[in-house]
Amino acid sequence: MSVVVISDVNAWKGGNVVESAREPALEAAIAAATSWVEREGGRRSLEKKRVTVTIDGSRAEGYGRTDLWLPSDLRPVWHLAPDDLVAVSEDGAALTMASGYSSSADVRVRNANEDSPVMLFRYGGWYADRQNVVASLTVGWDTDPAATFMPLPAAVRQLVVELSWSMFNGATKLGKSSVSKSGASVSIEDSLSPASLSTLNSMRDF
Helix, strand or coil, X not given: CCCXXXXXXXXXXXXXXXXXXXXXXXXXXXXXXXXXXXXXXXXXXXXXXXXXXXXXXXXXXXXXXXXXXXXXXXXXXXXXCHHHCCEEEECCEEECEEECCCCCCCEEEECCCCCCCCEEEECCCCCCCCCCEEEEEEECEECCCCCCCCEXXXXXXXXXXXXXXXXXXXXXXXXXXXXXXXXXXXXXXXXXXXXXXXXXXXXXXC
């Protein structure tokens, strides 16, 4: 399920404002807006999906090298149903996982099931090798409007809707593009409402 669909944009504009012949262009704008928000908001994906990443064990922190943080764009991370459990291997060997305290698991997943960066805690420490840790995990929000657990926040959905409409109406043709704050170009952020800009900035606050 997409983060935003055409009916969301039409509803925001107060009716069926996009004729069928232009719907493909709006769908393309929605895809572009979603990717832009993911990139600028520091998220691997807004929509819930499974990803696999390779991490350097040499990045482990803490006394005894026990704390290995996942890249900050991997959030929120799911660790609930069997299909959503975090799976980790080190040097090709699968490790047993747990969320919270466990006396038997190799790795404890901290900050899963919430919108926070996730840490993999290993009591015996991580080997200081390069690209020796492989993690398979589910990231992103549940975009089903009826979702009750980790649903896509309404404010984020609104941000994508608003940006989709802006792109659909040719904001990029005006030379607006995402640039660093020190850049001279006008940012597409300037086309956002204060509420949506606040939502974007809150996503960056990690």
